[in-house]
Amino acid sequence: xxxxxxxxxxxxxxxxxxxxxxxxxxxxxxxxxxxxxxxxxxxxxxxxxxxxxxxxxxxxxxxxxxxxxxxxxxxxxxxxxxxxxxxxxxxxxxxxxxxxxxxxxxxxxxxxxxxxxxxxxxxxxxxxxxxxxxxxxxxxxxxxxxxxxxxxxxxxxxxxxxxxxxxxxxxxxxxxxxxxxxxxxxxxxxxxxxxxxxxxxxxxxxxxxxxxxxxxxxxxxxxxxxxxxxxxxxxxxxxxxxxxx
Ligand SMILES: Nc1ncnc2c1ncn2[C@@H]1O[C@H](COP(=O)(O)OP(=O)(O)OP(=O)(O)O)[C@@H](O)[C@H]1O
Ligand SMILES: [Mg+2]
Numbered sequence: 311x312x313x314x315x316x317x318x319x320x321x322x323x324x325x326x327x328x329x330x331x332x333x334x335x336x337x338x339x340x341x342x343x344x345x346x347x348x349x350x351x352x353x354x355x356x357x358x359x360x361x362x363x364x365x366x367x368x369x370x371x372x373x374x375x376x377x378x379x380x381x382x383x384x385x386x387x388x389x390x391x392x393x394x395x396x397x398x399x400x401x402x403x404x405x406x407x408x409x410x411x412x413x414x415x416x417x418x419x420x421x422x423x424x425x426x427x428x429x430x431x432x433x434x435x436x437x438x439x440x441x442x443x444x445x446x447x448x449x450x451x452x453x454x455x456x457x458x459x460x461x462x463x464x465x466x467x468x469x470x471x472x473x474x475x476x477x478x479x480x481x482x483x484x485x486x487x488x489x490x491x492x493x494x495x496x497x498x499x500x501x502x503x504x505x506x507x508x509x510x511x512x513x514x515x516x517x518x519x520x521x522x523x524x525x526x527x528x529x530x531x532x533x534x535x536x537x538x539x540x541x542x543x544x545x546x547x548x549x550x551x552x553x554x555x
Pocket of ligand 1: 319320321322323356357358359360363454455474475476477479480481482483484485486514
């Protein structure tokens, strides 16, 4: 059976989000090893973690573009490319053939242009997208890898979409600040997010809203702990640790 898997490697897993440009090479390697063994068609994307968020936040992005923003914009973009190159290097070492698709070129016109993903996937490459800053209609916008997966899912109708973060899945509250937060093993797509949990931070809320959009086009969406990628082998089993949407 033809199986296509879309993956987002969270910046929270492969970088230390508190330390500017700190890459977690071992975590990244373990994830890519696990994905390459699956031996399925893959489209990968990654978040920016501390290669993007720290300077973007300091610079007030997203915002209306002003001439004085040029340098900070350029730094964020270069740092994202740096992270992307490190990931692509590990993919090559693990036998994959990555091809980085620049976010700038995807969001050039009205709707996202995903033709390069199609072209390279059909030729046996593993397309690699990334969250990045873009300039559009006088605005500095941030396109997250979560956004990319929404666009990619609508076109590719993947069998499986995998989100990896640094926690075990989606909880009823932020597991990092609420000690008795409970992991939600499955979430019914019909239940509104605010009814399931009205206390979560914007970050996970907006990720969840995007996941609901993706769910319409994907066979299955899972959120797993990227530090335990081996759990991917248990998808569909009773003892799978993660959230299935
Ligand atoms: N209800 C929740 N369930 C799970 N995680 C939550 C929840 N609320 C908040 N979080 C936080 O969300 C974080 C993951 O989101 P975050 O955007 O930081 O990661 P990411 O998407 O992997 O990073 P990036 O945006 O750089 O790719 C977790 O570290 C967790 O602390
Ligand atoms: Mg995020």
